[in-house]
Amino acid sequence: MDPRPTTSSAEHDIAADLVAVLVAVTSGDPRVLTIQDQRALPSGPFELAHRSLQSGLRAWVERQTRLPLGYVEQLYTFADRDRADATGKHVISISYLGLTREQPALGEHEARWRCWYDYFPWEDHRAGPPPLIEQALRPGLRAWIAAASDRAAQRGRRQRAAMLFGLEDHAWNEELVLQRYELLYEAKLIPEAHRGNSQAFELGDTVRPAAPGKPMMLDHRRILATGIARLRAKIKYHPVVFELMPDTFTLLQLQRCVEALAGRQVHKPNFRRLIEQQELVEETGETSQEAGGRPAKLFRFRRTVLAERAISGTKLPISGA
Amino acid sequence: MDPRPTTSSAEHDIAADLVAVLVAVTSGDPRVLTIQDQRALPSGPFELAHRSLQSGLRAWVERQTRLPLGYVEQLYTFADRDRADATGKHVISISYLGLTREQPALGEHEARWRCWYDYFPWEDHRAGPPPLIEQALRPGLRAWIAAASDRAAQRGRRQRAAMLFGLEDHAWNEELVLQRYELLYEAKLIPEAHRGNSQAFELGDTVRPAAPGKPMMLDHRRILATGIARLRAKIKYHPVVFELMPDTFTLLQLQRCVEALAGRQVHKPNFRRLIEQQELVEETGETSQEAGGRPAKLFRFRRTVLAERAISGTKLPISGA
DNA sequence: ATCACTTATACTCCTAGAGAGCATAAGTTA
DNA sequence: TAACTTATGCTCTCTAGGAGTATAAGTGAT
Incomplete structure (x- = not known):
């Protein structure tokens, strides 16, 4: 040393x-x-x-x-x-x-x-599992699984793919953004995997159809995946969502924001219950009727909770994990 | 850009x-x-x-x-x-x-x-809150609170100290290792805070008695705090504890290891229930009687779970948070 | 041999929290 | 006025997790 x-x-x-x-x-x-x-x-x-x-x-x-x-x-x-x-x-x-x-x-x-989601179209499960997983990803994954050296390795690959992409009654876990990207990279389904390292084309490595999603320079898409994964994990126990919201907002707007980040739908009554019982927000007294229904109360983030609570003590109802 | x-x-x-x-x-x-x-x-x-x-x-x-x-x-x-x-x-x-x-x-x-714990004696709550928090830390914290500019700032400091150190019926949260170190640093109760930056001694900054605990060079103690915090958080949802265990071990040994890391006691029956129902371990068939009581079954980590499960799906019964 | 003590292991009870569904209120637009 | 949208409140259920208790199976001392 x-x-x-x-x-x-x-x-x-x-x-x-x-x-x-x-x-x-x-x-x-x-x-x-x-x-x-x-x-x-x-x-x-x-x-x-x-x-x-x-x-x-x-x-x-x-x-x-x-x-x-x-x-x-x-x-x-x-x-x-x-x-x-x-x-x-x-x-x-x-x-x-x-x-x-x-x-x-x-x-x-x-x-x-x-x-x-232009870069990671398979990560958007807000309207259920996107069909592109079955249509565009699954064939490439199958080819990658089949290309493993022996039966045991094939089983390992199949299991890993199923776990990460929610296949074969595995539940979808929205936090595993980076792991999914890395699997696709390893399976040569990501265009970035073909650049730079020319050793990639050795042996029986056939060029498989690229996964959908816009590529990026260098390893920027991997960095983005890291960021998304971190943020998806963080919103569950730390009130960072509010940094993305305007000063006042309705609970549905807040919910839509969380859903956008998590890439999955959230149960509306449970979401409101959790937000309100944790006293993360306070009413402004005003209402909004942007959306042509019953006017919604406007809320504001109670910044004081950041000081009051141990910062790890807030939860959002995203089942996952 | x-x-x-x-x-x-x-x-x-x-x-x-x-x-x-x-x-x-x-x-x-x-x-x-x-x-x-x-x-x-x-x-x-x-x-x-x-x-x-x-x-x-x-x-x-x-x-x-x-x-x-x-x-x-x-x-x-x-x-x-x-x-x-x-x-x-x-x-x-x-x-x-x-x-x-x-x-x-x-x-x-x-x-x-x-x-x-030689570097962070206040972090060891395995035998309840260590008396040194009351005896050696509290006076310095009080002085730091009193030194705030106005009443509101004092209240903020008091609240933060209480939350982090489990005072005034706040629960102890073992994950906040870094935040506690940073508060003590800010309060000039850490010797490292007096080095390098000589501006530290401006104004009414009296030199308060140093907190117990062995200092380190540069910011190494801060890095160590970061590591402890990360590990304490990680063992709750990822089976990394097993990396610290020998090949075979008893459930009590495993529990003691978790307790050592988390710095708090764990409820024995619940611990065993969680470990076993998650099928993290398997029996070796052998027993150990090192400890002069009923011989304990020896277990081994089931490495396959790392592949089977989404890696974020394991839990240990540490209430905290 | 018996007793005290240590450790292992098995059960039960309780409660808070999270998931899901339903009902009602209060607006808008056709 | 009807149909539709959104807001908001309530209930039910299930389970994970926290805590306590009881029994089993060894050790060592008297």
């Missing part, structure tokens, strides 16, 4: 990049900020001027996009060899999840909001 | 360090591997030869300590300005949690296993 803080000669120069998964929910769609023809996540260099990584990200995002970043959380740090840049220098990417409200009309650097 | 992958001129040279929180549980104590007179966590440079960060850490740890690393998980990436090394170069620290079984007699670089 190398005793700190003597600077070892083995240390090499490395560049650090910040990559952001910026999420907003607009009119019932979970959206993510993209650049470069919607094929990349916004990223920028980590500069010496920044006090810390988190403040570096905040400063950079708010300067570039003028978005007020409500909630920021570190996701994961990558440093794969493929990511070395033109000079051969190692690039470390530190990815962050950021939540914000609504989208202003930002137009710089062709930044665009895009529904995240 | 800066379109990748053009290398921006604003990128500066940075060194990347890997820091490991290596955990083992021996004879009922949760231990962590330390170096430098038990004042630092093992760390090493990230080298170009490594395929990825994770494999870099694995290779380096296994080479230096000859420990078989069962489970590895990334914790957090730090890059605070204080961490700049002698040359003024930014140092990014990527911290990892690693689980291993037992300790061999490794003696290199004065590496030693040490009980993690």
Whole structure:
């Protein structure tokens, strides 16, 4: 073990990049900020001027996009060899999840909001399991299963696919976004898997039809998957949804927001019961009748709960897991 | 937004360090591997030869300590300005949690296993709330509360302290390890808070008596807190405990291991019920009578559950939260 | 041999919370 | 006025999880 803080000669120069998964929910769609023809996540260099990584990200995002970043959380740090840049220098990417409200009309650097289900169409189960799993994914998965070396390996692959994609009466678990992406990647059903690493085409690896869903540069789609998974897990025990809501909202709007993120429907009475009995919100006294039915009460998030409670003590009724 | 992958001129040279929180549980104590007179966590440079960060850490740890690393998980990436090394170069620290079984007699670089409660004595509630919270912590906390600018701020501080340390009929939540450390740090009850940043002694900041617990170099104690918190959260829904157990074990040994990590007692009948009804273990047919009572059946972890189940579907009876 | 003690293991009871369904209220639009 | 939409309240049921109790099967001391 190398005793700190003597600077070892083995240390090499490395560049650090910040990559952001910026999420907003607009009119019932979970959206993510993209650049470069919607094929990349916004990223920028980590500069010496920044006090810390988190403040570096905040400063950079708010300067570039003028978005007020409500909630920021570190996701994961990558440093794969493929990511070395033109000079051969190692690039470390530190990815962050950021939540914000609504989208202003930002137009710089062709930044665009895009529904995240465009990149992961199999993740949207709000109207039940999407048919595209059976139609577009299953054949490729079958081919991957059959391509395993022996019977035991085939059984393992089948079991893993069934568990992750909710096949053969496995229940759908919306949190396993990253694992599903990694399986599809491993099964060469993701276009990104064919780039860079040319060893991928050895042996009996036939090129299988790509899974639906828009690809991204480098490993940005994996980073996005990480962000979605983290957010889906987080909303169950931490009141972060409110960072995505306007100041006042109806309970149905809140529910739609949660459903958009979780990618599954929520039982309406239970949802209201949970929100209200936890006293996460308070009435504003006003009502909204945007939706042509009985006017709904408007609510506002009780920010004080963040101080009152142990921060891990809130729950949303998403069965899953 | 800066379109990748053009290398921006604003990128500066940075060194990347890997820091490991290596955990083992021996004879009922949760231990962590330390170096430098038990004042630092093992760390090493990230080298170009490594395929990825994770494999870099694995290779380096296994080479230096000859420990078989069962489970590895990334914790957090730090890059605070204080961490700049002698040359003024930014140092990014990527911290990892690693689980291993037992300790061999490794003696290199004065590496030693040490009980993690030596660094966080207030975290051990296995025999009820430790008296040292009332005796050694409470006075300092009171002083910090009283030092707030106005009544509202005082109330906020009191509430936060009560929530985190289980005072004033708040329940103890064993997962909030990091938040507790950060509060003590902020309250200047942690010796590490007095180093480096000399601005800390402005205004009415009196030097309060330090909290008990062995300090560490740099922010290593914070990293350790992060690791403990992550592990305490993880054992509740993922069967990682078994990475810390020998091949065969009794249910009581397993329970003691969980209790050591969680820092609280567990209801024995409920624990056994949960473990058995989830079919996490299988009998070996043998029995153990190390403990001078009725011989206990020996069990073994059913590794297949990792494939069978969605990995998030296991639970341990730790009320908390 | 008996007793005290330790540990293992099996049951029962209770309650809070989550899932699901139904009923009613109060608006809108055709 | 009817049909439809959305809001809101209530009930029922099931189960997981928390807590307590009882019995079994060993050890070591008197």
